[in-house]
Amino acid sequence: MEGSQRDAVTVAGIDCGTNSIRLKIARVDADGTHDIVPRMLRVIRLGQDVDKTHRFADEALERADAAVREFADVLAEHPVDGIRFVATSATRDAENREVFESSMERLLGVRPEVIPGSEEAALSFLGATCVAPRHDLAAPYLVVDLGGGSTELVLGGDGVSAPDTQVQAAFSMNIGSVRMTERHLRSDPPTTEEIREAATDIDEHIDEAFQQVPAGKTRTIIGVSGTVTTMTALALGLKEYNHQAVDGVRIPFFQAFDVDNQFLNMTRAERSEYKTIHPGRIDVVGGGALVWNRVLARVSEAAAQDHDEPLDSFVASEHGLLDGIVLDYGRRLLSE
CATH class of the missing domain: 3.30.420.150 (Exopolyphosphatase. Domain 2)
Known part of the structure; x- marks a missing residue:
């Protein structure tokens, strides 16, 4: 309600790791989280060869784009109060992570946060x-x-x-x-x-x-x-x-x-x-x-x-x- 604190919010979380990317849409209130749609997981192997090359492979970036397009379609059907997109190990190590981050922002309207360990x-x-x-x-x-x-x-x-x-x-x-x-x-x-x-x-x-x-x-x-x-x-x-x-x-x-x-x-x-x-x-x-x-x-x-x-x-x-x-x-x- 306007002028008072909200009792619940609907949020989306995206976790992009080295092997997989996942989406969770849930209502959050004083009792915790309550899933609105079943969580989605796509194995994209974003970290393919990053340990060796320190760069994202083109095909890995293409797999990430395809998965996030799916997520965008689901989010279009389930409006949220906010999205937090977190990227972890592989993205921390990749020299060309700007390409990945910009592509994700273009597709979802939110830029991945590369969080520390x-x-x-x-x-x-x-x-x-x-x-x-x-x-x-x-x-x-x-x-x-x-x-x-x-x-x-x-x-x-x-x-x-x-x-x-x-x-x-x-x-x-x-x-x-x-x-x-x-x-x-x-x-x-x-x-x-x-x-x-x-x-x-x-x-x-x-x-x-x-x-x-x-x-x-x-x-x-x-x-x-x-x-x-x-x-x-x-x-x-x-x-x-x-x-x-x-x-x-x-x-x-x-x-x-x-x-x-x-x-x-x-x-x-x-x-x-x-x-x-x-x-x-x-x-x-x-x-x-x-x-x-x-x-x-x-x-x-x-x-x-x-x-x-x-x-x-x-x-x-x-x-x-x-x-x-x-x-x-x-x-x-x-x-x-």
Whole structure:
């Protein structure tokens, strides 16, 4: 109402990462977010060869344009109070990102914000921890957002010295499913030496991250992103992907390690037999699984040194960066 604070706003969030681009349109009110249309995901592989060339490939830009044209059509049917378009790892690294940003602005009327890893981590934490109250999870939480080009580790409060929802430490590592596949896992299936080199690379990044994030304090690991949810679905033995079955489920480490290693060592043709895996992830999901394996193992080792209770499982969340973008943006509009 004019002259008084609004009770709700309708907003759109767009999250463009290294491998995929996603759209969420939702109403935001005091109770959180309420989806208006099912979220859309398109695998565009924007980060194709960016690790090597530091530039967006022409065909990757064409895929991005095609996806955003679809988003524009949906937005035309569902008017919103505002759009926030966030771009992450690949765009941070691309020398010709101006071409991408200008094209997105022309198609949508809003320019992508290339956010730093620290903000990406905070928004991922905000989105991911919404599963905590429903599943009675123990804090502190470590949210792991495993993308195509980067992986964020975000540790939240303990509910005593700091609220559960407050970020205490965060670090963005330049490792992800696409980056590790292109950098190391070039054979099909990858060789033992390629896997060893990739694992060494991953561990070096984790060493750096652990200097900033006290991972040993973790009581619950919450994993988000396409790699984590895909591997979770495979660990559950799902024949097709099911969002409801994956969201909030707890998976023991031994089960995760078995499935991750199995699919890491498969050929791409063998992975393509599984409908659970999105076709756009078939060639890189093994690289993502290796990153996920190493993060789980290293956090478990750190936790064993800090407290007596073993950390032997993780919780998968369908909510992450995109949800954080929408919730944060909606709250800011409401406060204005």
